[in-house]
Amino acid sequence: KAGVTQTPRYLIKTRGQQVTLSCSPISGHRSVSWYQQTPGQGLQFLFEYFSETQRNKGNFPGRFSGRQFSNSRSEMNVSTLELGDSALYLCASSLGGSNQPQHFGDGTRLSIL
Amino acid sequence: QQQVKQSPQSLIVQKGGISIINCAYENTAFDYFPWYQQFPGKGPALLIAIRPDVSEKKEGRFTISFNKSAKQFSLHIMDSQPGDSATYFCAASVGRRDMRFGAGTRLTVKP
Numbered sequence: 001k002a003g004v005t006q007t008p009r010y011l012i013k014t015r016g017q018q019v020t021l022s023c024s025p026i027s028g029h030r031s032v033s034w035y036q037q038t039p040g041q042g043l044q045f046l047f048e049y050f051s052e053t054q055r056n057k058g059n060f061p062g063r064f065s066g067r068q069f070s071n072s073r074s075e076m077n078v079s080t081l082e083l084g085d086s087a088l089y090l091c092a093s094s095l096g097g098s099n100q101p102q103h104f105g106d107g108t109r110l111s112i113l
Numbered sequence: 114q115q116q117v118k119q120s121p122q123s124l125i126v127q128k129g130g131i132s133i134i135n136c137a138y139e140n141t142a143f144d145y146f147p148w149y150q151q152f153p154g155k156g157p158a159l160l161i162a163i164r165p166d167v168s169e170k171k172e173g174r175f176t177i178s179f180n181k182s183a184k185q186f187s188l189h190i191m192d193s194q195p196g197d198s199a200t201y202f203c204a205a206s207v208g209r210r211d212m213r214f215g216a217g218t219r220l221t222v223k224p
Contacts, residue, residue, distance in 0.1 A: 104156030
């Protein structure tokens, strides 16, 4: 069974640009969560989507948004990029029920110049 | 807003020794406490998890000890091996969603 796939693996952008990251969950998984990982702040929850609806949201500005498609694939968008957005963005999928563990992808490394 | 505090930040253990990582949480609504292992260039991988109605859970060389009254839980790695060298994260959540992570512990096991 294929794991969680995130594309691209690496991305370089400049301040003010916008970026879209993609996550393909494990087949059959309906929940997708996004996290930001930085050396200073660690792993922080961004949001979770389940059946194309945002179910939970962390404390990030509105520049961070996401969506989920009918096939459970998810995208995350960051607009008006800032230097502080440089991070590893991780996606995790699960079946969606309260007893199901999350499985992480290997992330997209975003660097802002 | 750090809801899960993890210590130590880094840990060096000799091969065959016991590695112990501690976490404390604030939110009494948390009902799921996993530990993740992360190698460089990889995403976190679920190692072991516990629910608050259990005081200890063991899987192979990995054991979680949970103290509900103290709001603390810890990971013990018995017979630590160089291949265990990685960063370990404790986490807590309500219903396995909106996971709150500790800051991580970088474990180095010396041969």
